[in-house]
Amino acid sequence: MAAGGARRARRLLVPALALLLLLQSARPAKALENGLALTPPMGWLHWERFLCQTDCSQDPRRCISEKLFMQMADLMVSEGWRDVGYQYLCIDDCWMAPTRDMQGRLQPDPKRFPSGMAKLADYVHSKGLKLGIYADVGNKTCAGFPGSYGYYELDAETFASWGVDLLKFDGCHSDTVDLLVGGYKTMSRALNKTGRSIVYSCEWPLYQKSLQKPNYTEIKQYCNYWRNFDDIYDAWSSVRNTLDWTSLHQDNLTSIAGPGGWNDPDMLVIGNFGLSWDQQITQMALWAMMAAPLLMSNDLRHISPASKALLQNKEVIAINQDPLGKQGYRITKDHNGFELWERPLSGGAYAIAIVNRQEIGGPQAYRFFLAFLGNGLACNPACSIQQILPTSRNLGLHNWISFLKVFVNPTGTILLKTVLIEEKHSLGIL
Numbered sequence: 001m002a003a004g005g006a007r008r009a010r011r012l013l014v015p016a017l018a019l020l021l022l023l024q025s026a027r028p029a030k031a032l033e034n035g036l037a038l039t040p041p042m043g044w045l046h047w048e049r050f051l052c053q054t055d056c057s058q059d060p061r062r063c064i065s066e067k068l069f070m071q072m073a074d075l076m077v078s079e080g081w082r083d084v085g086y087q088y089l090c091i092d093d094c095w096m097a098p099t100r101d102m103q104g105r106l107q108p109d110p111k112r113f114p115s116g117m118a119k120l121a122d123y124v125h126s127k128g129l130k131l132g133i134y135a136d137v138g139n140k141t142c143a144g145f146p147g148s149y150g151y152y153e154l155d156a157e158t159f160a161s162w163g164v165d166l167l168k169f170d171g172c173h174s175d176t177v178d179l180l181v182g183g184y185k186t187m188s189r190a191l192n193k194t195g196r197s198i199v200y201s202c203e204w205p206l207y208q209k210s211l212q213k214p215n216y217t218e219i220k221q222y223c224n225y226w227r228n229f230d231d232i233y234d235a236w237s238s239v240r241n242t243l244d245w246t247s248l249h250q251d252n253l254t255s256i257a258g259p260g261g262w263n264d265p266d267m268l269v270i271g272n273f274g275l276s277w278d279q280q281i282t283q284m285a286l287w288a289m290m291a292a293p294l295l296m297s298n299d300l301r302h303i304s305p306a307s308k309a310l311l312q313n314k315e316v317i318a319i320n321q322d323p324l325g326k327q328g329y330r331i332t333k334d335h336n337g338f339e340l341w342e343r344p345l346s347g348g349a350y351a352i353a354i355v356n357r358q359e360i361g362g363p364q365a366y367r368f369f370l371a372f373l374g375n376g377l378a379c380n381p382a383c384s385i386q387q388i389l390p391t392s393r394n395l396g397l398h399n400w401i402s403f404l405k406v407f408v409n410p411t412g413t414i415l416l417k418t419v420l421i422e423e424k425h426s427l428g429i430l
């Protein structure tokens with residue numbers, strides 16, 4: 001098309017697309033006002049990799065103990081994790097003693113955490129990190145340890161007195177909606193009342209789903225992030241199902257996410273056993289697209305240099321942490337199994353992910369029209385495109401009516417970033 005024709009077409013299309021954009025961007029929901037999680041929290045969480053080994057004589061290197069967390073804290077600093085943003089070191093289930101103490105307080109297992117939680121928190125803080133802990137809204141945790149039901153205020157005070165910075169609050173053994181919803185709200189207020197800054201991670205919508213439709217506007221007023229879907233496993237099928245569930249419900253999910261409140265598709269399992277290299281790239285790219293909390297569950301003592309570099313990739317982390325805080329969404333899925341996702345970033349930039357969901361054959365070509373991106377605005381009139389994953393490279397300048405062709409490995413992803421070029425600077429390209 002001649003430059004004049006392109007400009008005329010653009011003049012007609014742009015107002016229509018801008019209206020569409022306006023209709024799509026519902027008023028942001030009110031977030032929990034604790035001033036925390038203005039970007040998705042980043043850190044490490046023990047569950048997927050270490051589960052519930054409580055017998056340290058059996059497996060001293062992998063049991064849930066203060067030693068494990070101190071080792072991870074050391075590595076988070078010495079191996080550069082903290083410096084790229086992984087800040088929260090989080091304990092999951094199975095840290096507790098089987099009963100509360102004489103005053104009714106939760107206590108850590110004395111054999112596995114002999115120094116106590118306040119000491120562990122001090123250690124973690126001395127490294128410039130923050131400590132996360134786990135409890136449950138019902139009368140037992142999922143693994144059968146004491147639950148917080150009936151003790152919400154006391155438990156919040158206990159965690160604050162230890163110097164805890166994040167609480168993952170699970171939803172096992174909450175059989176009624178009243179208990180579940182009431183419990184999550186009460187704990188949120190109780191944490192607030194302690195006066196300590198404690199990020200509040202909820203599994204409220206996941207457990208509510210089997211009882212009734214979760215009210216996300218309400219959830220966002222009480223939680224900093226929340227799990228919607230099944231526990232993640234170290235397997236492609238699990239990552240795939242999480243992505244499918246998220247894109248199926250993306251209209252509800254993306255309208256609610258933003259600074260202070262995030263959808264949590266669960267832990268990053270990169271660096272473990274189950275994902276191929278391309279699948280690890282897909283998890284990292286799509287968790288960045290989804291503005292997901294980046295909580296790794298892996299063994300930082302044994303991680304390949306490639307997985308480490310992927311998890312520490314600053315360009316991908318910058319997309320995840322983009323201050324605009326808009327969650328990305330899938331814009332198309334074609335009959336060949338290709339998915340095209342986009343995420344609006346600050347300054348008119350967009351992150352674009354092309355996922356090849358085929359599990360047969362080799363790398364396949366995917367060709368797409370840049371005018372489709374960002375409701376027609378991402379490359380309008382022109383943009384520069386940077387490939388970020390699998391490798392970083394500059395794809396040059398493009399105008400809004402051009403096509404881009406990429407090759408994507410089976411189950412892999414190409415992650416790109418478009419940066420808008422203003423009309424006055426784009427004359428040479430149009």
Ligand code: GLA
Nearest residue numbers: 047092093142143170203231
């Ligand atoms: C549930 C949660 C998991 C983990 C386990 C611990 O299944 O969804 O993330 O916390 O409980 O028992």
